[in-house]
């Protein structure tokens with residue numbers, strides 16, 4: 001027994017005994033303080049400039065060069081958060097945030113996030129946390145049901161879904177699955193022949209994912225779209241490009257269609273694009289990162305028509321379904337292909353249920369091994385809101401967007417550039433239609449700068465078909481009609497200031 005004796009007078013041991021990284025009562029106290037801090041922040045959020053006004057490198061001069069040797073109190077840290085961190089925040093949760101796409105939140109999702117963090121389970125396989133795996137399977141089937149996806153995408157059917165962090169990862173893993181399936185057929189030596197397809201409106205993550213998957217850069221097709229087609233990918237044009245590639249001896253591998261493009265929420269027509277993809281044996285993925293959430297409302301579901309013919313679909317509830325970052329839901333029709341491409345089986349993770357193939361091991365559906373219990377968050381959102389309130393939420397954002405669109409249309413100096421489909425309005429100032437294009441663009445750039453430097457709202461821009469436009473995306477969770485009206489007043493004031501100073 002002597003060898004097990006511990007020296008309790010050992011200095012390092014006793015100092016370790018005083019430091020308790022997770023003392024439950026201390027946690028209760030500090031977490032309550034943090035909740036108070038967060039509530040105060042949410043209540044005061046409109047008093048901060050939406051777009052942070054700090055200069056690059058601002059923080060370096062404000063905080064010490066090294067970490068403190070001795071512990072600091074939570075009070076001191078809170079003081080620094082208020083004085084140093086908050087000014088450097090662009091407030092995505094501000095009701096006056098109209099840039100990009102919103103990052104939506106809810107009490108339910110926050111509580112789910114707390115619980116997920118509480119368990120800190122690292123659910124790489126079923127046994128590592130059976131509830132984490134099984135709840136994810138249930139929640140992915142629930143959401144699939146809400147979207148009226150066919151059974152072929154559900155665990156209760158022949159497919160299944162998984163929560164990824166980002167669309168980039170959803171596209172990367174499905175692309176690798178498609179790649180390996182193709183290389184099995186044509187031989188690894190033909191890797192250079194594989195071609196992937198998107199449009200010039202496909203999110204930039206597609207090129208990145210393609211490079212990561214080893215697709216030759218000259219085989220990443222970005223098919224042009226135009227205003228005439230409302231910037232959607234034309235199936236006939238796709239067919240021509242694919243056939244030209246086949247004639248060259250290349251092998252069509254993967255098509256990324258987008259339902260709700262990032263610039264203007266254009267819709268690639270799923271059904272006819274899937275026909276082209278099916279005819280050439282390529283994988284078709286539908287990226288519905290933003291607009292997919294709207295498809296839980298029957299009046300928008302038609303945008304997914306033809307989905308029964310695609311191989312995979314992803315949408316990000318952190319964009320519109322009130323879930324905090326990050327949460328991207330990916331469904332695949334044939335999980336076996338994904339698992340075959342990504343599975344690993346090291347001895348240190350082996351266990352009976354996995355060996356018996358009776359369970360899902362989500363490590364084989366994603367890039368990383370470890371994973372958080374993310375489905376808790378989505379489960380809490382779906383249960384606490386109910387489908388009814390989630391639909392209401394989508395519809396209320398769209399109602400506000402329609403109102404904003406009407407306001408823009410009422411002012412003859414402005415114009416709507418691309419049709420509004422969801423809660424994004426793309427517009428520009430164009431008071432002198434005969435004015436040249438550069439001049440109009442410069443005027444809109446100046447207008448945007450004026451708006452955003454006011455700190456009162458944050459709006460972003462895009463260029464599509466050569467036209468510079470402002471993107472007004474409604475949907476920050478705290479936004480109400482009055483914020484939209486005030487934003488429009490500000491934008492008009494900006495335009496007036498600008499036009500006053502302009503030599504015509």
Ligand SMILES: *Cc1c(COP(=O)(O)O)cnc(C)c1O
Pocket residue numbers: 101165166167168169203205258260261262287288289290316328
């Ligand atoms: C926001 C968005 C993405 C972003 O992808 P992440 O990798 O999740 O950041 C991709 N596609 C579309 C259509 C988007 O709107």
